Amino acid sequence: MRWVCIVFPQLALDGVLRRTPEPEAPLALLTGSPQRRVVQAVNAAARALGLRPGQSLTAAHALTKAFASAEYDPAEIEQWQQFLAAWAYRFSSQVSLRYPRALLFEIESSLGLFGPWPQLEARLREELTGLGFRHRIVVAPNPAAARVLANAYDGLALADNGALRQALGQMPVDRVGLEKDAATALSRMGLRTLEQVLALPRQSLARRFEASLLKHLDTLLGERPLALAFYLPPDRFAARIELNFDVTSNQALLFPLRRLTGDLSAFLCGRDSGVQRFELILEHVGVADTRIKVGLLSAERDPSMLFELARGRLEQIQVEAAVRGFRLEAEDLPAFVPQHRELFDERPQQSLPWEQLRERLRARLGDDAVQGLRFQADHRPECAWQPLPTSTAEPLAAAGPLRPGWLLKAPLPLPEQAARVLLGPERIESGWWDGADVRRDYYLIETRAGRHAWAYRTVGESGPLLLQGWFA
């Protein structure tokens, strides 16, 4: 077993920074009662201005006013941790959130699929950076050791227990996750590193310290298993971004939208599912929320495609009231079936498959914009065609009587004088059973300009010919 521990040193800060388009701007997270606001965390730019965690807000404002602030919300940290676990679920089935602000997952069994560790590590780092989370990654033979080593190392990968013992030995005693009292007592005894502690006889350690110390040391060395509760991904996805200011234009919502759809895609990859319907919800103050439904014809999970489709729907909406919050909810997560691709594609220059093109057109033009055509076996011309969401399989019809290529949506009086009748009359009489009874005589007519028209006169009437199609 090899365990990966990913520690997120500034999870709260990253959670706020990733929803702003300029993560480089100074930002401080605040906590405490309204009377006494305290700076909890700062980013690098704010640190350069002189802000420090633990300062009161008054002191910080005395230094500078040029920083943005946000609330430090423990619930939000929990939510980000859940999201990261959903992301990691893609790489391993054993994901644990045992330690705060850290992810643990077993990787040995996944290496066969994802390639050797350096390759997987590069991929993990790339994805985390794309999602906007700082991280430190350590691999160790057991989960507790991985967590402890992540305190001091980044990028360390230990294969066996010998190397693990050596690396652990170098750790200072106050960084190995011991209880505070025990760590203080050990350092007062002159023991600086774990190696010195491990060199002591077990009996004397057992006599001088509580049982939890030896238990912890055994767990670190892998001699005592650590029981972990594993993460189970939820069946639905919901994410919310609170906007710190009133947004009245669609354009300002695009950056949060890109984040939300990106998160949705990361979640779906972890679950190995796709999304067929999701909802964008714009929260207003005092007015009911605007809900935008996005529906797809097949399950998808490509982040750029989800973003583009959601954007197409969003841009059609006129934002009526100022938006304060932005949510994305997806309830229906069917299994994702990747598109079948030919190994040797006949059109190598093909950049966008038809399915994606169809979704793009539907997103902008409306759900019914793209139709297939179907032949309906009916003699009445207006009943002989049917729009369909997609073209379905059907046998090719045998050659029938001559029919025009164009059919008018509604019959019109013939616009030009008929020069001569080329064919006809052909009697079409049908539909007595469903109430739309027709009895018509159809003629193929050539007009003076040489256009070929299909026109009819209802049997028994003597009005002008009605044009119903063109032999185009």
Add this chain to the structure above:
Amino acid sequence: MRGAVVALDTLLDERRVWKGRAVAPLVEPQSERQPSGHAPLDAALPGGGWPPAALTEILIAGEGVGELQLVWPTLARLSARGERIVLVAPPHVPYPQAWLSAGVDLRQSSVIQAPPRDALWAAEQCLRSGSCGAVLCWPQQADDRALRRLQVAAESGQTLAFAYRSLEEAINPSPAALRIAVEGRPAQLRVLKCRGGLAHSAPIAFSTGH
């Protein structure tokens, strides 16, 4: 410095050099040929058919002069090969029976309903995507710029593009690679412009199928 030496054949094959002869001989490889299915027309066109990966403009005085019969053989051939046929904002309903008896596989055909403003956008998207075999559109009030966009999109997506426009537009210049006027009386085709060759001045007889 010496100028780059370019083989004459390459230049001719790219159709960038205009030749005074009426019709260039067949220089396209067979696989790239897009025969129209009308032998007299193919004979009059350089390359023996529609210009591949380019915009073809079909100018008509009104519906019913055989403008669909002009492209049906091509659509039938493409749809039989499994290529997609897209009609962007057609002026009327395509009568399935007629299209089927012309040999067009309706399973490969799609109709896009779009308001005039979005129709050009939709056509451009379809052309650019490269996932369609042929795109037919009916641009209304399309200016030179819009047609140029369609032409560029057809090139980048390697797709046949057909734009139906009114015969009154014949006097305006157009970036289309091929411009054909379909006349009803007498029933004939006139090639107004074709890239890579001198436009065939004599009208070509065009018999509609009934």
